[in-house]
Amino acid sequence: MTDDLREERDSxxxxxxxxxxxxxxxxxxxxxATIAGLSGPRLDDLIIAVNEATGNVLVHGGAGTLTARADAVGVQVDVIDDAGTLTAGHLDRMPDPATHHGFGLYVIRKLCDEVQLDHPAGRSRLRLSMRYAPATSPEESGPRSAPAGPKALRQAALASPRPDAAARKDDERMPPLTLGHRHLPGITIITLTGELDATNAEQLQTFIRQCRQTPADELIFDLAGLHFIDSTGLRVLLDASTEALGHGGQVHLAAPHDMPARLLDVTGVSLGLPIHDSLTDALDAATPPPSGTTTSTP
Structure with missing residues (x-):
């Protein structure tokens, strides 16, 4: 199937x-979705949710398709998994705090206005819906005036470049994941730049094992250059935290922002891991006090 951006009926x-x-x-x-009129946090939430669904297809099914539609109410995305293994029981599960699995579907439920699952022709179809603006009452949940109606959508589609791989310049895309590290006494700092998802999370996992000085190190992940993370990448950070705590160390997250910060918040991870506004703050928290120093409690 080729990628296609087109008018279908009135959408x-x-x-x-x-x-x-x-x-x-x-x-x-x-x-x-931007052409359709979705913007701001709701646009980011849709990207995060759909990525979880498509990543799930790759991990558990291997093949599938994405179809997105826009109308006067909002944007609707169908993620089809050819394997057909996703069930309603999977959607109802809560994340497992011991294994750090199950965050993906939880995130989808938390972020989307509506989530539906059916199985046409034996395939799993997960339908994710996001309105242009949140409904504040039952009366506002139906069709309403939106930033882009069918006519505006047609005009925008004709005026805007098609989002094809051939038409998109390399410098318009986010960089691939780049990892760096440096060592301080008792501290390993790992710098992440680009995007972290199901396709490269194993790269980070391997990098942690290779560059960490000792399991008891304080481990700081500098996220200032990270533009995206999904639940698979989040699991790598949580696994590193579990290992560190088991050896008397701790994981610190420095300078998460935008979509990474949103994922940490919606999953509740921000309540369980030390998160700092900057690398400097993380270093202050991770640096052990000088030998012989005692801490007094006021």
Whole structure:
């Protein structure tokens, strides 16, 4: 199937195969939803939720398609998994605090206005809906005036470039994941730049094992350059925290912002891991006091 941005009946529609290039899929969906009129935190929430669904297809199914539609109410995305293994029971599960699994579907439920699951032709179809603005009462949950109606969608589609891989310049995309590290006494700092998702989370996991000085190190993840993280990447950070705590150390997260900060908040991880506004603050918290120093309690 080829990617296609076209008018279908009275709405704008995007069709994409789900491939291992999740970053490109996120970029295409962002282009589409922006043209439709979705913006701000609700746009980010849709990107986060759809990424969880498509990443789940890659991990558990391996093949599928994404179809997005926009109308006067909002944006609706169908994520189809050809394996057909997703069930309503999976949707109802809470994340497992011991294994750090199950955050993806939990995030989808928390962020989307509506989530539906059915199984046409034996495939799993997860339908995620996001209105242009949140409904504040039952009367406001139906069709309403939106930033882009069908006519505006058609005009925007004609005036805007198609979000095709060939048309998108390399410098318009987020960089791939880049990792760096440095050591201080008793502290390992790992710097993440770019986007962290199901396709490269194992890269971070391997990097942690290779560059950590000792299991008891205080481990600081500098997230100032990280523009995106999904639940798979989050699990790597939580696994590192569990290991550190088991050896008397601790994990610190420095300078998360935008979508990474949103994911930490919606999953509740921000309540359980030390999160700092800057790398300097994280270093202050992770640096042990000088030998012989005692801490007094006022």
């Amino acid at each position: 704008l529609t995007l069709h994409c195969p789900i491939t291992a290039d999740l970053a490109l899929l996120r970029a295409r969906l962002r282009d589409f």
